[in-house]
Amino acid sequence: MSNFIDELKWRGMLHDVMPGTEDLLQKEMTKGYIGFDPTADSLGVGNLVQIMTLMHFQKAGHKPMALVGGATGRVGDPSGKSQERNLLEIDQLQHNQDCQRKQLERFLDFNCGANSAELVNNYDWFKDMGFLDFIRVAGKHLTVNYMLAKDSVKSRLETGMSFTEFSYQLIQGYDFYHLWKNEGVKLQMGGSDQWGNITTGTELIRRMAGGEAFALTTPLIKKADGSKFGxxxxxxxxxxxxxxxxxxxxxxxxxxxxxxxxxxxxxxxxxxxxxxxxxxxxxxxxxxxxxxxxxxxxxxxxxxxxxxxxxxxxxxxxxxxGKGTEESLRSLNSATLMNIFEGVDQFELSRDQLSAGIPIIDLLAESTAVFPSKGEARKMLQANGVSINKQKVGADYVLDTKDLLNDQLILVQKGKKNYYLIRLS
RNA sequence: GGGGAGAUACUCAAGCGGCCAACGAGGACAGACUGUAAAUCUGUUGGUUCAUACCUUCGAAGGUUCGAAUCCUUCUCUCCCCA
Missing domain, CATH: 1.10.240.10 (Tyrosyl-Transfer RNA Synthetase)
Structure with missing residues (x-):
């Protein structure tokens, strides 16, 4: 078993860790989990940080668990949010969970013996629990005073926060308790904004069962210039x-x-x-x-x-x-081009339209949606920001069949990095 | 409950009867320079369009006026002070 904490440290992935966590991890194979919020129908690169954390966790010889927040997603995590969130529709949430689950499955090893990964959904243990049960079983153990002290709540006291969002930490905390009690999970990990929610969980475990559980968070990823990552x-x-x-x-x-x-x-x-x-x-x-x-x-x-x-x-x-010029573009056959450029945004155009000759502005704003309006297309053309087949063109350029690569395709470039492919339909 | 301040484009923030599609800053996008980098400099930034044009914007609805983001009325919301 390698030292997971040291691994995170040198990678710059450790923000905060509860005392005793390292001892636990060195002593035994530990079950640890991270929750994912089903706010979208796909995970983004931001979530990749948590995925990597789980991968390293597994590599270090521990048992990772990914939790899809089917229940917590219905409530909305107030952490880091300055305003009340809009609730998502139930069927949208269901769809998001399904999509995220499939993505998560790709990254972890679910079949490697003792420390195989697991995937759980907190809706499974909340769906049959009534409100009264919940406030009796979980709510009784934490004081409102304790809950109010969390940053996620404190920062919203001025502007207001619904009871729904206020109760979020209790629900996530109960997740941890549930997994601790039934699955032997002893560690919850997450982004640094989750520290408050995670410690509510360890506190709940302590008060409800006198048990001990641990927490670890990763820093928020920011770019060197301070802007948001992802x-x-x-x-x-x-x-x-x-x-x-x-x-x-x-x-x-x-x-x-x-x-x-x-x-x-x-x-x-x-x-x-x-x-x-x-x-x-x-x-x-x-x-x-x-x-x-x-x-x-x-x-x-x-x-x-x-x-x-x-x-x-x-x-x-x-x-x-690359150094490619129009000639090198013309030298590629269209099958290759189409295949390679699969991920580049594409538009279709009929041969008739093209052979009649089509002004560049009409092409970019009307025949295709490279620009949302003629005004913007013109603006960009005047700023010298548009190329056809890697050649800068002006606002009065008229395209016809001579501009086709392989009699099939036209490569449009907006600015330096945005490419579009127009192909004949 | 009483008193005061405010609501302007993506964000912050000027404007306080015509010269306002609305100063400025940030952000965003583009150009130059580069390494598809950073920094820097330049341009653009309501829409349609390209014309010394029209349309829609300054919390909402009405009103005064030749003319309003700017004045008046009502409403909605926010903040501050006192109780």
Whole structure:
């Protein structure tokens, strides 16, 4: 059994840990869990931190458990929220849970003997519990004073908070108690914003049964410039390939800033300390080759998607961002192009429209949805931000069949990094 | 319950009868420079459009006026002080 805490420490993944946790982990194979909130129908890269935590936990010889919050999702976690949340519809929640469960299954080993991973849903033990039972069994053991002292509650006392959200910590706390009592789970992990909820659980275990349980949290991931991690060009980066294509996913990691790449590699890769430090040394020698970003993007994309998806993403990136010129684009056959660019946003156009000649602005704003309006298309064209097949074009450019690659495709570039593929229907 | 202050675009924040689609800052997007990095500099940032045009915006609804984000009335909400 390797030292899990030390592993998290050097990776910069340890924020807070309850005294005695390390002793426990060194002494015995421990069951530990992390909860996932079904607020969306896919996990995002932010959740990847917790997934990695569970993976390291399992690698260290312990038994990881992922909890899908079917019950807690109905209530809404106030942690880190400055406003009351809107409740999700029940069938939406159900859908989200199903999607998240499938994703979680990919990352852990569910068939490796004693420390095989497990997946549970807290709705299973809450669905048959009545409100009166709950407040008698769980509620009696904690004082409102105790609950009010939590940051998640305290920060909302000014603006207001519903009883529903106030009770959230008690529900999550009861989860821990339930798993402790019935499954022998002794550790709950999570993001640093979960510390309050987790300690409510350990407190509940202590008061209800005189038992001992432990807690550990990971820091909130922030980029070096202070901005939020996990977003790109306005959107969240999802693990679901339908929501964020493997190409975009790969690009997201590849675009990590130098100042972030090292720490991201520690958190999101399974590489060991020596490997990472070697890569960093190599990167320092020749920053422009961006070995850190490549190593990061490759490992994470392969784990979340697949080797084949990764290969395509790399090929597409090489073509789009390499030294490639219009000639090299024209030299590729369309089957290859279509395959490689699967993850690039695509639009269709009829041959008739094109052969009649179509002004660039109409093409981008009307025939396709590259831009939401002609005004924006014009603006970007005037700012010199649009390329057709890697050639900058002006606002008065008119396209026709001569612009087709392989008589099939047109590659549109908006800004430096946004590519669109227009193909004949 | 009494008194006071306020509600402006993604956020903060000016404007206090025409020169306001609304100063400025941040954010976002784009250009240059680079390494598909950071920093820096430049441009854009209500919509349709491209024209010295029209439409929709300044909490909501009415009103005064040739003309209102700016004045009046009512309403809704927020904050502060006193009880």
């Amino acid at each position: 977003k790109s060009e306005g959107g969240n980066i999802w693990l679901d390939p339908e929501k964020t294509s493997p190409y975009h996913f790969y690009q997201f990691w590849l675009n990590a800033a130098d100042s972030d790449a090292g720490s991201f590699l520690r958190i999101f890769s399974l590489k060991n300390k020596e490997e990472i430090e070697a890569l960093e040394a190599e990167h320092a020698e020749a920053p422009h080759t961006r070995v850190l970003q490549r190593a990061l993007a490759e490992e994470v994309t392969e784990r979340v998607h697949s080797r084949a998806d990764l290969d395509n993403a790399i090929s597409a990136s090489d073509i789009l961002f």
